[in-house]
Amino acid sequence: MSDYQKRLLKAIPGGAHTYSRGFDQYPENAPEILARGKAASVFDDQGREYLDYGMALRAVSLGYANEAVDEAAFTQIKAGNNLTRPSLIELEAAETLIDLIDSVDMVKFTKNGSTAVSAAVKLARAYTGRDLIARCSEHPFFSYDDWFIGSTPIQKGIPKNIIEQTKCFAYNDITSLEALFEQYPDQISCVVLEPSNVDHPAPSSTHPGETYLHDVQRLCKKYGAVFVLDEMITGFRWHIKGAQHFYNIQPDLCTFGKAMANGFSLAAVAGKREIMQLGSIEKTGEERLFLLSTTHGAEMCSLGAFVRSVQFIQEHDVIAHLWGYGEKLIAMMNRLAEQKGIAHCFEAGGVACSPWYITKDHTGQISMPLRTLFSQEMINQGVLMPWIALSFCHQDEAFEKTQNAMDKALDVYVQAIEKQSVEGLLHGAVIKPVFRQRN
Ligand SMILES: Cc1ncc(COP(=O)(O)O)c(C=O)c1O
Structure with missing residues (x-):
């Protein structure tokens, strides 16, 4: 646990002002603290940039610092x-x-x-x-x-x-x-x-x-x-x-x-x-x-x-952009999953302006370990995708970056499906649901 994470947990119950921003919601390689956001990106304390699909819990739809x-x-x-x-x-x-x-x-x-x-x-x-x-x-x-x-x-x-x-x-x-x-x-x-x-x-x-x-x-x-x-x-x-x-x-x-x-x-x-x-x-x-x-x-x-x-x-015409981008994104995510033979274990869908993705194990059960692994691998490629919130600043360049990241992340995902385990692939704890009775 880094110094920042320790200080956050010591100073703030839950370490953040929203439970869905907490450390239990992210894989271990997620940025622990952010310094700023611009357009569709957030930057950590070291200046590392992440293409963001969290968009301040959907509070930002035009892009950061419009x-x-x-x-x-x-x-x-x-x-x-x-x-x-x-x-x-x-x-x-x-x-x-x-x-x-x-x-x-x-x-x-x-x-x-x-x-x-x-x-x-x-x-x-x-x-x-x-x-x-x-x-x-x-x-x-x-x-x-x-x-x-x-x-x-x-x-x-x-x-x-x-x-x-x-x-x-x-x-x-x-x-x-x-x-x-x-x-x-x-x-x-x-x-x-x-x-x-x-x-x-x-x-x-x-x-x-x-x-x-x-x-x-x-x-x-x-x-x-x-x-x-x-x-x-x-x-x-x-x-x-x-x-x-x-x-x-x-x-x-x-x-x-x-x-x-x-x-x-x-x-x-x-x-x-x-x-x-x-x-x-x-x-x-x-x-x-x-x-x-x-x-x-x-x-x-x-x-x-x-x-x-x-x-x-x-x-x-921001709304039309959100619908158009979301539709392309859903199609791309499903196409990649299909190409890699894991369409039964990874799926994108939803209302196009607000897509979702789900991660399932080889038996078809929703899997939090696989969600964590996917999230970890996307972060390794510089993309923060805890869920999918779109903004006007998610344009062609963001799409390209997401596609490349997804391509690599799903290669690791395939390994987990083949092994029927995330062991050796996932580094750190599995994400937990916010609404659970015990920590
Ligand atoms: C549908 C819905 N209603 C209400 C709220 C509460 O909003 P706030 O976090 O601004 O209190 C949220 C927040 O996630 C929400 O998604």
């Missing part, structure tokens, strides 16, 4: 960055999101996605007068708050009554959601899911031309629950107007974050006026709901970065 966005943020920093009453950029940013997203009448900004999704849940509880939450089990993360973490294997520190209030249903399986509504009549306040994660929503089984998302919306209406789409990942990637526009669906509430301000800290809860206005103050005598009130929620540099990011995406 000059136009940074300039817009600097302008706001120089204007004071955080004033005593609402700022001009605060209004401009709110109106930008409202103009852009079809379902949105009102918006409240905050710094983190978790805070935004928890605010949507609070609004839903207040609006319906109900306590229970239905959340999609396949979607890996909605919030660091107890209502969500209590529904994962990491329940330490969370009161039992909170754990009991969150119920899970399966994506693309409308009967599992309907079963929850039937099991808990008049108790479910909201249904929380991503519009899409590893798959598109399936076609509706009852309404031709519609999808699973429309079925979810129908159930929410039938049972009086609030329909919440978490667009933290899909927003500003699937479509500039969100995956909700892409799939032609209008949620009651939605949340955004991650790529909305190209790495600046900004998230939002937004949606229909009828629900959002529960957090308003102008109706005299109405009982109040305390909706997101933070000192830094409207920090001006992030709002300036957001407004400029939206313009940049529109000016450069």
Whole structure:
């Protein structure tokens, strides 16, 4: 363990400010600390460059240190960055999101996605007068708050009554959601899911031309629950107007974050006026709901970065680029796996603007040792690919580099498949899942 890793673990629980940035998520040869990022690359403390597919946990979609966005943020920093009453950029940013997203009448900004999704849940509880939450089990993360973490294997520190209030249903399986509504009549306040994660929503089984998302919306209406789409990942990637526009669906509430301000800290809860206005103050005598009130929620540099990011995406057709690059990348990864005779053990796929890869052993079981080996070998070739997050700066040169890296990494992978073991090939510990009960 290097000096940096020891210092990080000594100073910070988990050694990082996000568990998915922790040392247990990377092979031993991964850079332990980073000094900076530019375009699609990150650089470690020694100046070593890595082509990055992590992209700050998907918070950066235009490339690191985008000059136009940074300039817009600097302008706001120089204007004071955080004033005593609402700022001009605060209004401009709110109106930008409202103009852009079809379902949105009102918006409240905050710094983190978790805070935004928890605010949507609070609004839903207040609006319906109900306590229970239905959340999609396949979607890996909605919030660091107890209502969500209590529904994962990491329940330490969370009161039992909170754990009991969150119920899970399966994506693309409308009967599992309907079963929850039937099991808990008049108790479910909201249904929380991503519009899409590893798959598109399936076609509706009852309404031709519609999808699973429309079925979810129908159930929410039938049972009086609030329909919440978490667009933290899909927003500003699937479509500039969100995956909700892409799939032609209008949620009651939605949340955004991650790529909305190209790495600046900004998230939002937004949606229909009828629900959002529960957090308003102008109706005299109405009982109040305390909706997101933070000192830094409207920090001006992030709002300036957001407004400029939206313009940049529109000016450069960034979304089309993400889809095109992703499609080429998936095809290339699968072609190489096929050429090397390991298509049954290594596969890329997913929604093209947000691809995934999976690593399987010779029996077809998902394999973390092989994922670690693949990651290790990509890093040996200068490519950091913990998952695949694309940016506008992943262009032809990045593609070439990825292809060459993949070619070499899969040669080592083939050896592991032939030996039916990573022994002697993998140097260091196997990556562990974030959501495990024990270290
Ligand atoms: C779908 C989804 N929702 C919410 C969050 C929480 O966002 P944040 O990390 O900004 O709190 C994440 C973060 O990974 C996410 O992927």
